[in-house]
Amino acid sequence: MTQAPYVVPMEGERALSTDLKITRDGVSCTDPVWDALNRDPEGALWEAWTGLPSGKPVYAAELHPERQLIAMESLLCAGCKQEADRNELGMLWVLPVLDHAEDTVWEGVRTVTPPMCEACASEAKLRCPRLREGWVELRVREAELVGVRGTLHPRPGSNADPDPDALVLYDSADLPFVVARGLVRELANVTLVAAGATVS
Ligand SMILES: [Zn+2]
Known part of the structure; x- marks a missing residue:
């Protein structure tokens, strides 16, 4: 590639890193202009990123929030x-098995991974570190946007730590308390086309 x-x-x-404040109404940026810039139409606050790409891709757990949002x-x-x-079976999705239990029923699975074209799906299966230990290729007829993944902050007065990787649905009371890093779609009418692993 x-x-x-x-x-x-x-x-x-x-x-x-932005200054955040957490009230009973939710999490927000202390700077209201910045807050407005980083809110999506559903009302979720998004993590802002900075910097210019200057080197190699970084295959960490996270996708780039702004580009993930655009693609998804x-x-x-x-x-x-x-x-x-x-x-005829729907849109192409290649997902890592790692994120899911081995007996995953792919119908109804919720993911932050955007769909792919055929060429990139072939490349990704060979080269993406996240797919190395197992992937599935799905065809998907419906993929509703259902929420976001991100850091869920505890309510004021709670001693709980923030949950750095929470799935928060749009109809959840937690939505005002999340700083989102990825849009989540729920895959339905799913056909499992192929499965494999790059390394054994
Ligand atoms: Zn592509």
């Missing part, structure tokens, strides 16, 4: 930002 995958963060890019919202390929592939 000559090009880095679109949604993967690059060296030089990083989360911007518009169903663009996670690898190249072109339209994701569709056939």
Whole structure:
């Protein structure tokens, strides 16, 4: 692959640390202008990133929030930002098995991974570290946006620690307390097309 995958963060890019305040109404940026810039239409606050890509892709647990949002919202390929592939069974998704239990029922699975085109799916299966230990290729007829993944902050007065990787649905009372890093779609009418692993 000559090009880095679109949604993967690059060296030089990083989360911007912003001053947050947490009230009974939820989490917000102390700077109201910045807060407004980083809110999505559902009311969730998003983590802002800064920096220019200056090196190699960084295959950490996270995708680049802004690019993940663009790809997932518009169903663009996670690898190249072109339209994701569709056939009579639906749209193409390649997901790591790692994120899910071995006996996962893929119907109804919720994911932050955007769909892919055929070419990027083939590349990703060979090269993406997250798929190395197991992947599934799915065709999906419905993929409703259901919420976000991100850091869920405890309510004021609670001694709990923030949950750094919470799934928060749009209809949840937790939505005002999350700082989102990824849009989540729920995959339905799913056909399992293939499964495999790059390394044994
Ligand atoms: Zn692609």
